[in-house]
Structures are given as C-alpha cells and as structure tokens.
Amino acid sequence: MEKKVQQYYKLKQKQKEIEKELAGLREEIIAYCSSQDSSDAELGSYKVKLVVQNRKEYDDAKLYETLSDPEVWRLLSRADPAKVASLVKLNVISDERIHHTYTLKTVTLLQVDKK
Structure with a gap:
C-alpha cells in the first residue's frame, strides 16, 4: 500500500x-x-479557437437577502451558479428579482484541435 x-x-x-x-x-x-x-487561427496542423463567455458570480449575502424564503434558500444553501440558473430556468425565481445579486465575469476559453 x-x-x-x-x-x-x-x-x-x-x-x-x-x-x-x-x-x-x-x-x-x-x-x-x-x-x-483574431479568435480563430490555424497554426501548422492545429486549429486554435478562443471562446469568450460571461459567467455570473453571486454575492451570497445579497442573494440570501433577496431570497429570504427559507424553502428557496434551502434548495441553494449557497450561491451555486448552476443551481441558481436552474431555479431561474424553472421559473422558481426570476432573473429580474436577483439581477443585483451577481456580477458578470468574462472568461476566455481556449480550444485547440488537430486538423
């Protein structure tokens, strides 16, 4: 061992x-x-692509104040972006109601593929 x-x-x-x-x-x-x-490039036998995404970063305190309903907060327990997005998609909460609880973070993803 x-x-x-x-x-x-x-x-x-x-x-x-x-x-x-x-x-x-x-x-x-x-x-x-x-x-x-450029966000796309071909370098030798490789193709490079940059993909820019915006991600929401939630403020736990602001989100808790907005979603003070214990039943909704129990579903989250913390500001997990995937869980919050699911609750918005399921219309449990509205994005308008929580728009002040997050900031957008721009992230650049790198993809490299062989031709």
Missing part, C-alpha cells in the same frame, strides 16, 4: 507541474491570438 501512496504522491506532483505548464502555454496562446486580433 505504501507504494500506491508513493505513486499517488508522485502523480499529484506531476499533475501540478503539468497544470502550471498548461496555464503558461494557455496565456501565451491567448496573448498571441489577441495580438493578431
């Missing part, structure tokens, strides 16, 4: 190194595309 724990530890360390390297490469690729003023 000690060998399995040792292997797990080594793999987690390697994972951290890979994630750090991926983050650096991602930043460089996004910077390159931005400098080319």
